[in-house]
Amino acid sequence: MAAVKPGQKPKKDRGATRVQDPDGTRRNILEIASKEFALNGLSGARIDEIAAQTRFSKRMIYYYFGDKEGLYLHALENAYRQVREGEARLDIEGLPPVAALTRLVEFTFDHHHLHEEFIRMVMIENIHHGVYLEQSDVIRELNVTAIDHIARVYARGVEDGKFRPGLDPVELHWQVSALCFFNVSNRATFSKIFGRDIGAPDQLERLKRNTVDMVLRFASKAEVLGE
Amino acid sequence: MAAVKPGQKPKKDRGATRVQDPDGTRRNILEIASKEFALNGLSGARIDEIAAQTRFSKRMIYYYFGDKEGLYLHALENAYRQVREGEARLDIEGLPPVAALTRLVEFTFDHHHLHEEFIRMVMIENIHHGVYLEQSDVIRELNVTAIDHIARVYARGVEDGKFRPGLDPVELHWQVSALCFFNVSNRATFSKIFGRDIGAPDQLERLKRNTVDMVLRFASKAEVLGE
DNA sequence: GACAATGTACTAACTGGTTAGTTTAGTCAA
DNA sequence: TTGACTAAACTAACCAGTTAGTACATTGTC
Known part of the structure; x- marks a missing residue:
């Protein structure tokens, strides 16, 4: 871990050629x-x-x-860190609940598409039954905050009377994840079986609209939908 | 020449001990x-x-x-065949559209849970970018019929005035797949990160209800939802 | 000089695939 | 009905290439 120990200076001063x-x-x-x-x-x-x-x-x-597993674990942590850092930049606190949830879903959708490498690492880790993720406190910590976002938006929406009460934020997050994850993770088989490329730009747009639609319809009160 | 080819049954008359x-x-x-x-x-x-x-x-x-890849391909085909054969037994033609869609989603949800081995094979195949699936006509054929089911139910629902028009059956199938697939495929990482076992019976029940709910709300006309 | 950082060259074990051969059982001529 | 013959079904042992991991030498920096 610590490549540079406390006593030493990170030798970045001298403009000399840095080989090491x-x-x-x-x-x-x-x-x-x-x-x-x-x-x-x-x-x-x-x-x-x-x-x-x-x-x-x-x-x-x-x-x-x-060893190889150590390298893999670091790669896994790295993948989670990069992605969660990206997500942390999303600011939806100022938006009204419906717009905020829309934005959140759109962002998750796009973000997953932009980070296929991450999706693949998560798939691989699931193939391994999550035994490496289990060894990493870092990853767990990184993720729990992801729930806060959606929980706050949902709470505001319930207060507003736009969202129906009684939903579990973790489950909501879960549904959003499912919809956004699957079309990256299963793109290959799905595209090949049904003969249309899920990843093509126009398909993506449609899919994104549907996904947002689905989540909003799920979270919203029935009365609100008619509007 | 060849008295008994690998695929064929040898003559089964004589009650002799068959070692081969x-x-x-x-x-x-x-x-x-x-x-x-x-x-x-x-x-x-x-x-x-x-x-x-x-x-x-x-x-x-x-x-x-x-060779190894040949064996893998056969295992993959085998997985798809088993699962699709199970699905073919589902009969929802007689049910009214909303009940039929409910049944279809519930079935898919349960079915995926019962066939984790299949889910894992699909994940693995996606890791390989679907290059083996691509070589198999068998698999493609097996799957296309899956769309027919949902397409017919949806069409009946639109006729009935229960479902809103303009949705694409493949996309609908896609959403259902996403919701049902993910909670098997990503159970390990999700459970470990959020500290609750997605696969536990009570969680499963909740999740199933939510999934059905989500799909129905997505497909239904807004007016119908208020009922 | 001491110690961290890095390269070279190596090995033990693994692993997909093969070789060379044996056993089983059906066929057919006599 | 028998026994030689054959193709299919099957095994044990082996092989060659690969792969994770190491011993040791070397270089750079403080």
């Missing part, structure tokens, strides 16, 4: 590894292949990440 | 292989391990299925 750069090395390895794991899975990814794409030797992978 | 049983062998191998691939993925599964669990030697896997 632990942080850069780690980042470079992790970046390549993330790509390879997302593409081929844990058992499918090859350490030699990862090393070859790196600017460093295989030895450095073991030096910094211990 | 090609069909049984194939079935035995395929059954074990399906389990192993669903559990560990294509690259994660081990031919030696599959063979060990079989009543036969490793050589027989190659004898009947050519």
Whole structure:
């Protein structure tokens, strides 16, 4: 973890040629590894292949990440961190509830599409029954906040009389996730079976509208829908 | 020449002890292989391990299925076939549209839960970008009929004035699939992150009700919802 | 000099696939 | 009915390529 220990200075002063750069090395390895794991899975990814794409030797992978599973775990954490950091930038507090929920769903939809690598890592981790995610406190912490967003919007909506009471924010989040996750995760099989590319821009637009529609209709009071 | 071809049944007259049983062998191998691939993925599964669990030697896997990928493809086809055969038994033609759609969603929800192995195979195949599914005409054929069911129910509902017009049956099928698939496929990560087991019976019941609710609210005319 | 960072060259174990052979059971001529 | 013959079904042992992981040497920096 700590490539630079407390006593030492991160040697970034002198403009001299920097050949040794632990942080850069780690980042470079992790970046390549993330790509390879997302593409081929844990058992499918090859350490030699990862090393070859790196600017460093295989030895450095073991030096910094211990073993293959350690590298995978870091790649998994990395994927979650990147995505959740992106999500944290979404600001919907100022919007009225219906608009806020709309925005939230649209954002989730787009975001998942932009981060296919993340989706694939989550799929892979589920294939492994989540045993690596389980080892990471980091990931759990990152995610719990995701619920807060939707919970607050929903609470405001109930107060407003726009949303029906009695729904569970976690379940709402769950439904939104399901709708947005699936069309990235299952794009290949679905497209091939039904002969239309789910990922094509026009399809995406339709799908997004439907998804927003579905969530809003689910959360809204019946009276409000007629408006 | 060939007295008994692998796919055919040998003459079954004489009550003699049949030690050689090609069909049984194939079935035995395929059954074990399906389990192993669903559990560990294509690259994660081990031919030696599959063979060990079989009543036969490793050589027989190659004898009947050519290579690892051939075995995987057969396992994939097998998974789709089993599941679609189960679905075909669902009869909702006689029910009124709303009840029929309810039944269809409930069925899909339960069915996915009962066939986790199938869900995992689909996930794995998506990790592989569907390249194996692509090679199988069998699978495509099996699936297209799935649309017919929902298309007919929807059409009847529109006629009845219960469902709003303009929806695409494939998209409807898609939404239902998403909601029902996700809570099996992502059960591990979701449960671990949010600390509640999605697969627990009471959670399942709630989730199923919500899912049905969501689909019905999506398909129904606004006026109907108020009833 | 000390220690962190990195490369080279290696190995032990694994793993998909094959070779070379045996057993089973159906066929058919005599 | 028998025994030689054959194709199919099947096994044990092996092989060659791969792959995760290491020992050790070297270089850079404080």
